[in-house]
Amino acid sequence: MDGGRARSGLRVDATLAAAVDHVRLCYDYLDSGDIDGCLSLFEPGARSVVTGSSADLPERVERLLESGARAHHAVVEVFGSDRRLAAVGRLTVDGEAYDFVDVFRVSDRALLIDRQRFVSPGPPTGSPPPDGRIS
Template identity: 35%
Template structure:
């Protein structure tokens, strides 16, 4: 008996594989930032990575990215990621940023990452939840 083409999984495109690798890199970015391993975090970033955080100018480059992301809002924090959605070289991560002295709820955020063709993180734009 031969496999029915309608029930066979669709082949993965190169873009799908890049997106999957990028999603893994995004998860590792948070893990490395939280562990304080800035070199490992930087190794996942494109050379000219851009970071757009609320309240400041866009930063460019690996070193600027890791320091700005780590120290945003005044101090290093722990990230609890609740959801990661990836499609077409875009990864969206939603979670909470919990810094020293924050209440147990932390600050909710959504990060939009763009993944370069080589699977490295190319850019990140962060949005915070705000009460209306």
């Protein structure tokens, strides 16, 4: 390897690569109900890491999550640069699907600092794949 300098014309950043793994693992933990596991991927004192505020999620989705409804995140792609990552996917809660983009800030230790979520205002018009997984 070239010491992390370049591969196929792109700079390889080991911290960002590890953080991509942390983002994907975060969704696995959330979907399995392992909140402590999810929190372990964030810096201490991170804000709004598990659920969104009313500005982040449509009101119905927030009510469903608060009631204990199971959620499933089907992540299509995680990408980023510098110390920011974006995860694009579909959130399914109680049978209703919503497209989402989560933007994370990443620390120098590859831990997540915070998350800002953007969610479609209603279920998408296209149907998800038969198995419910996008990636």
